[in-house]
Amino acid sequence: MAIIAVAGWAGNTGRAIVEAIAEKGQHTVLVLAREAKDVQGAQVIAVDYTDIDMLTATLENNCIDTVVSTINALDDISTELNLIKAAEKSVSTKRFIPSIWGVKYTEDMVPYFPIAQSKLNLIAALEAASSLEYTAVYNGYFADYWVLPKVESYQNPVVLVVDIANNFAAIPGSGNELVTFTHTFDVAAFVAALVGASKWDKESYIIGDKVSWNQFVQYAEEAKGVKFTVKHDSIENLKAGKITGLPSHPHMYPFFPKSMLQGFFAAFGRMFVEGAFDLKPERTLNEQFPEVKARKIKDLLLEAWGQ
Template sequence: MAIVAVAGGTGNIGRAIVEALVATGKHKVKILARKPNAEVEARVGVPVIVVDYDNVPGLTKILEDNKIDTVISTITMIPMDGSSPKEIQLIQAADASKTTKRLISSDWAAPAPSDNVGSLPSVINRLAAEKELAKVSNLETTHIVNGYFLDFFTSPVVKSYLQQRTFFIDIPNNVAAIPGSGDVSVVFTHSADIAKFTAAILDLEKWDPVSYVIGDRVTLNEFLRYAEAAKGVKFDVTYDSVETLKTGVVTELPSYLPMYPFFPKPAMLGFLATFGQWFEAGVFDIKPERTLNHQFPHIKTGKVKDLLEQAWKTT
């Protein structure tokens, strides 16, 4: 039995991981959070420990006092309040803790190409965390690469703690702006499946430096056809060429507008232009030699076609 602390475990991918850990019945689970959350404690049956990530010695003491041997970080790499993520401080505290021996650092995405490092804060923050991980002396570490969250297109009908964010293919409004050709494969994985694999790797004696999870692999054009079939309508579709994306321009979709108060329009469209280039370049077409799917064949993943039908099928 592991004594596990999930940093950021009150919401998003963290909440899914907490529930998956509890479901195994194998581990003692605690949540690290910046503020109390009695509702999560009551619903999940897991204590929420309030921490100050900026106080590394204090955080180290909390890990030791609670005998935490494994830390799973789900700290966001793009804090919406404009602050810097606290991943580095968490890594430092876990490495200093006498009881903590393992850490899954926050990633939950795809490897970012180095030529666009300066354009996205999430990439800069992730690379800073990787540099810090290279310094650890007392920890076995891994981070999980899972492609793109399928949840963004299927919540809230398909249970998820991630909010719906239908980039490129705007399913609610029956429109799409496909980056590039749309013929490059993309790995899509649902958070519930990621959480099951995350819980499972705690049973492994040794971790790989990077752990890969593959939910499903489809092109954006295939994804579009599945969405159209689920809704029973043809979408209004445009294609943004790579040349256009390189100028920082993308076709604006109706689903983007509600996000502008939290993600200002110029920054968001620039982000999507970069992201679109990554899709077309195959960054999200993850093809590792070794995956957690192969190590845990009993864990079956949700497929794009099936989950889109569940979320959007007309009756």
């Protein structure tokens, strides 16, 4: 039985992982947080992410074997880099899962999606940490956003491409490119199995489902029994940081200004069109842990929107 520490519990994905590990019951799970709060199924340890020595002592004093990071810092990864340094110094800590939870980022993405550089820097730091075994988990896009609130999730409702509530879609490119989707609870179930594996690959892939955006819209239409208004955004517009706004977007503008939101989602649109989300791994956690079943997009949409 290993002792697993999940960092970034408040970031929603972390909560799902904590609960999945606790429910599996094969390992002890602790939560690293900036302040101690009660969490069902796990002890919470307050830490100062700016103090590497204190972080190291915390890992050692609690005999933490594995750190799973779900820290959502976007472009500022100093917190997670400090955690990696502490894990490398800790005599008890042998394994680390960085906060990637998406796709494999490349240098080509950096000019239009600077967050990619942050993720690449995390991998570089782990490569340099010779005492740590690590694996980056690639699961495509979280399916949760399109099935809230009917299908349980801890994610916040932020929708792109398909606005199911308003029967509207703004599809990047042709919409024929395949996209990998996985629900966070399914990701968490695979992670709960992964932490017990005797050996890790440096890349761990989870394929919840792979569908094109055109198929996605068709499934949503079938679930609701209505036809959607469908627009397409050209790759030229996406490269210019422009998308067709969805009816649900204006309510986010006070917190996420329109120009920033459009640029952010246009970057994802470009990645969809260029195939970044069409994961094609040699091995998957689905194959390694066949007892864990990931839900399909069609079934999730039917559960959330079926009449």
